[in-house]
Amino acid sequence: MPDRWRGDAVAMRGVDDTDAFARALINILEDADHERERLQLTHSALLNMLDDFVSDKGRVDDTQRATLNILEDFEVATSRLREANVELTQLDVLKSEFVAMASHELRTPLTSITGFATTMLTRWQTLSEGDKYEFVGIIDAQSQRLSRLVEGLLTISRIESGALRTLKTKISVGDSARRAMRELGVTDVQVECDDTLVVLADPDHFQQIIVNLVSNARTHGRAPITISAQAEADRVSIRVTDCGAGVPATFVDRLFVRFAQAGAGTSRASADGSGVGSGLGLSIVQALVEAHGGDVWYEPNTPTGSCFGVHLPGTAAVRGSQVDA
Numbered sequence: 118m119p120d121r122w123r124g125d126a127v128a129m130r131g132v133d134d135t136d137a138f139a140r141a142l143i144n145i146l147e148d149a150d151h152e153r154e155r156l157q158l159t160h161s162a163l164l165n166m167l168d169d170f171v172s173d174k175g176r177v178d179d180t181q182r183a184t185l186n187i188l189e190d191f192e193v194a195t196s197r198l199r200e201a202n203v204e205l206t207q208l209d210v211l212k213s214e215f216v217a218m219a220s221h222e223l224r225t226p227l228t229s230i231t232g233f234a235t236t237m238l239t240r241w242q243t244l245s246e247g248d249k250y251e252f253v254g255i256i257d258a259q260s261q262r263l264s265r266l267v268e269g270l271l272t273i274s275r276i277e278s279g280a281l282r283t284l285k286t287k288i289s290v291g292d293s294a295r296r297a298m299r300e301l302g303v304t305d306v307q308v309e310c311d312d313t314l315v316v317l318a319d320p321d322h323f324q325q326i327i328v329n330l331v332s333n334a335r336t337h338g339r340a341p342i343t344i345s346a347q348a349e350a351d352r353v354s355i356r357v358t359d360c361g362a363g364v365p366a367t368f369v370d371r372l373f374v375r376f377a378q379a380g381a382g383t384s385r386a387s388a389d390g391s392g393v394g395s396g397l398g399l400s401i402v403q404a405l406v407e408a409h410g411g412d413v414w415y416e417p418n419t420p421t422g423s424c425f426g427v428h429l430p431g432t433a434a435v436r437g438s439q440v441d442a
Contacts, residue, residue, distance in 0.1 A: 283322060340359070413425070
């Protein structure tokens with residue numbers, strides 16, 4: 118073969134090789150594009166999966182938080198239910214004790230009245246005038262005691278039913294306190310109140326407040342017992358103090374709790390039967406004072422004894438109205 122032809126054949130093979138290389142390169146590039154597209158699809162799928170995972174995790178977290186909140190609310194509700202059950206149990210015990218004590222307190226004056234009345238009926242002709250007078254006096258005193266005890270129970274009933282009404286008027290603290298002591302038949306209580314001090318209160322409720330506080334002091338405290346009053350801006354503070362042993366520290370928080378008594382199982386009957394002996398006296402005081410927009414408190418007396426105080430609306434709140442004795 119001539120050399121020129123041989124050279125042309127080599128040149129033609131070179132062209133064929135170049136075309137093949139180009140086609141191969143194009144195929145590689147196309148495959149690379151396809152692979153890149155697949156990688157992009159895979160990457161998008163992975164991102165979507167990651168987004169779904171994050172969303173699922175968020176839902177799981179929300180569910181977990183909601184579950185925890187439900188559990189916490191359940192624990193709070195359970196705790197409150199336990200406390201309510203404890204309070205109901207305590208209240209049931211207190212009411213049972215109160216029913217027993219009220220029965221005793223009611224029975225005591227009734228027994229005395231019945232006994233002395235029967236004695237007078239059966240022995241009228243043989244009794245001396247002095248005995249008759251004495252027996253009638255005992256019957257009268259026990260009747261008043263019974264009346265006051267029943268009134269205390271009725272007051273509690275009106276308070277619980279929301280039917281308590283207060284007919285407020287201007288009252289002289291000193292005059293009203295002394296009148297309450299006279300009607301109570303008490304002569305050993307010092308009334309140290311300025312007659313010009315005036316409160317706005319229901320006269321009957323004010324007298325019951327004073328009577329219950331004094332009865333509590335006479336029953337659980339020791340003489341001297343003092344009623345004092347002091348003006349404080351637009352209100353008047355009234356204190357009843359005694360010089361007894363005071364209130365046990367463990368009982369102070371329950372002083373004004375209805376039916377509560379410091380000495381469970383012991384007789385706490387008062388001479389006036391106002392309800393102090395049944396664990397009602399101080400709770401009645403608190404309810405009556407709060408019905409007048411006031412407040413009550415306890416503090417140790419100096420050097421010994423107890424001091425029970427109340428705040429009632431004073432002269433600044435009632436200026437211009439008529440004062441009742």
